[in-house]
Amino acid sequence: MVLNMLKALPRVLAGLLCRSGLLLRFVPFCHLATRSLRDVVDGLTTNPELRAVLCYIFPTYGTLPSKTSFSMHSLLVNHFLQGAWYPKGGSGEIAFHTINVIRKTGGNVLGRAPVQKILLDSQGRACGVSVKKxxxxxxxxxxxIISDAGIFNTYERLLPAEARALPGIQSQLRLATHGEGGFSVFVGLNGSREELGLEATNYYLYLGNDLDEIMNRYLSASREEAAKLIPFIFITCPSAKDPTWDTRYPGKSTISILTFAKYEWFEEWKDEQVNKRGDDYEDLKKAFVDVIMQAVFKLYPRIEDRIEYISGGTPLTNQHYIASAKGEFYGMDHNITRLQAETITTLRPQTDVPNLYLTGQDTSVAGFMGAMHGAFMCAGAVLKRNIYIDLMWLKRRTDAAKSTKKD
Incomplete structure (x- = not known):
């Protein structure tokens, strides 16, 4: 609520509120946004296992407990308190149905047409994009022009240098840091969920209960030593979550595994062509995959001899396929600065370039819901209206229609 309110207020008024100190004094969210998750949790209990249990889900936004705010973690936990959901047919259904809505209203969606730059007219206003065909x-x-490419791609890669130098853009960039890079493993299996003992759940596996200590030791290691020190992996079975999977792909299953990885470990090969980065790169990647899979086999021992496909992805993979600037999963880092009032006020959809707006998770927080809220705020900025009020009225009309049908 505070996040949306500060972005909706005129920048001058929001700035006055930030400087007044009233938000820190009277709004718990703003006060706790200045304290780290670890600091708050350590003050609640001395039990190391309980501390780990209270913090274990931090990889969902990608920042260590000592470096993220308690408010950020609270947003995530509150989001999951009522449970979670998975789209029937997989995550591709989200794009499929969104594209239909865009096309019905006269728009279009172009594939394999990456944006190369944002075009500005003679007065410095955004007027178009240049795409590769x-x-x-x-x-x-x-x-x-609305960009969901993230703050780093939009400002540092797509805008010309003269626009990038604008004071408002520089002030936003000063508040932004890159999130941690990610490593992924995707596994295709011969066998059904029942045959392989797969579950429709997420596992967070850790080597110890001092989460900051084991993660910092790993992230400060050399690339030669890092694979031996992997402290955490996230394991999920998308095929087990999708009720339509068995009908579409009988006798097959999938597992996805994620962990963190430093971009710098793989940066040497950043200019090489994808799938042609050489034996040294593949050997390093395989070292990570092998260690990760040994942990997966302990959780799901029946899959070891049923693997039909396996592919590892480094931060360079993320850079290539999802255009993350440094191979990060979540764009901007969710550090303590991210949800402080000044940052919330500064990082808003409006930019110093007329007609150019930002949307997506960098204007809100990570994840599908974060990106959606970023979109609501951006739409409100473009249309100059409060979209959340529209949504409240829509919900009331929808609830009333449902009630009428029941009667």
């Missing part, structure tokens, strides 16, 4: 560039013009 094969080896050619095609300019597409529009009165409003």
């Amino acid at each position: 094969g080896q050619d560039l095609v300019n597409i013009y529009a009165p409003v």
Whole structure:
């Protein structure tokens, strides 16, 4: 609520509130946004296992307990208190149905057309984008440009240097740091959920209960030693969560595994072509995959001889396929600064470039819901109206219609 309110207020008024000290004094969310998760939890209990239990889900936003705020963690925990959901047919259904809505309203969605730059007119206003079509560039013009490429891609890669130097953009960039890089393993299996003993749940596996200590030891290691020190892996079985999976792919299953990895461990190969980065890169990647899979086999021993496909992905993989600037899973780091009032006020959809707006998780917080709230705030900024009020009225009308049908 505070996050949305500060971004909706005029920048001058929001700035006055920040400088007044009233938010820190009277709004618990703002006060706790200045304290680390570890600091608060350590003050609640001396039990190391309980501390770990209270903090274990931090990889969902990608920042260590000592470096993120208690408010950030509280947002996530509150989000999951009523349970979670999984889209029937998999995550691709989200894009599939969204694209239909865009096209019905006269828009379009282009695949394999990466944006190369944001176009500015002679007065410095955003007026279009230049996209790649094969080896050619095609300019597409529009009165409003909305970027969900993230703050780093939008400002540092897509905008020309003169726009990047604008004071408002520089003030936003000063508040932003890159999140931690990620390593992924995707596994295809021959066998059904029942045959392999797979579960529709998420596992967070740790080597110890001092989460900061084991993670810092790993992230400060050399790339040669890192694979032996992997302290955490996240394991999930997407096929076991999807009620339509067995109908579409009988006798097959999937597992996805994630952990952290430093971009710098793999940076040497950043300019090499994907899938052609050489034996040293593949050997390093395999070292991570082998250690990770040994942990997975302990959890799901029946899968060891049923693997039909396995693929490891480094921060460079993320950089190539999802255009994350440093191979991070979640864009901007969710450090203590991220949810402080000044940052919330500064990082808003409006930019110093007229007609250019930011949307997505970097204007809110990570994840599907965070990106959606970023979209609501961006739409409100473009349309100059409070979208949340529209949503409240829509919910009331929907609830009333449901009630009428029941009667």
